[in-house]
Amino acid sequence: MKDILLRPQTPYFNHLEVDVLDFPHGTDDEPRKRMTVTIEYAKFDVDQIRREHPDFESVMQYYNEWLYALVLARLLDDWTAVGGLDETMDIVRDHIKDMFEA
Numbered sequence: 001m002k003d004i005l006l007r008p009q010t011p012y013f014n015h016l017e018v019d020v021l022d023f024p025h026g027t028d029d030e031p032r033k034r035m036t037v038t039i040e041y042a043k044f045d046v047d048q049i050r051r052e053h054p055d056f057e058s059v060m061q062y063y064n065e066w067l068y069a070l071v072l073a074r075l076l077d078d079w080t081a082v083g084g085l086d087e088t089m090d091i092v093r094d095h096i097k098d099m100f101e102a
Helices: 043-050 056-075 085-100
Strands: 002-008 015-022 032-040 079-083
Touching (some): 002 085, 032 056, 043 085, 056 085
16 A cells, blocks of 8 residues: 655636645655646536436545545555645635525
8 A cells, every 4th residue: 555645736716726746765864746636616517417416425535435436546556645635625615505505
């Protein structure tokens, strides 16, 4: 299992780019950047997700599972976040929460 650090960049109104870093020589050493993933959360994107996940919490769970699966597919190894996952999901949460109000 790889230890991964997620480093969200400046969020835009419709997406967030997140650098994915790993620790090839252990978490005490400097991480290396493996990739950048883009999380799309424009109204159109969220509306598509809502077709199968109608409530806010299930959409957030979808984003979390989608991110895990995407990084897993690219790294070809199971991983766990040692930092940045909560911050990344909080940014997504802040951008989509208004789409679920009233």
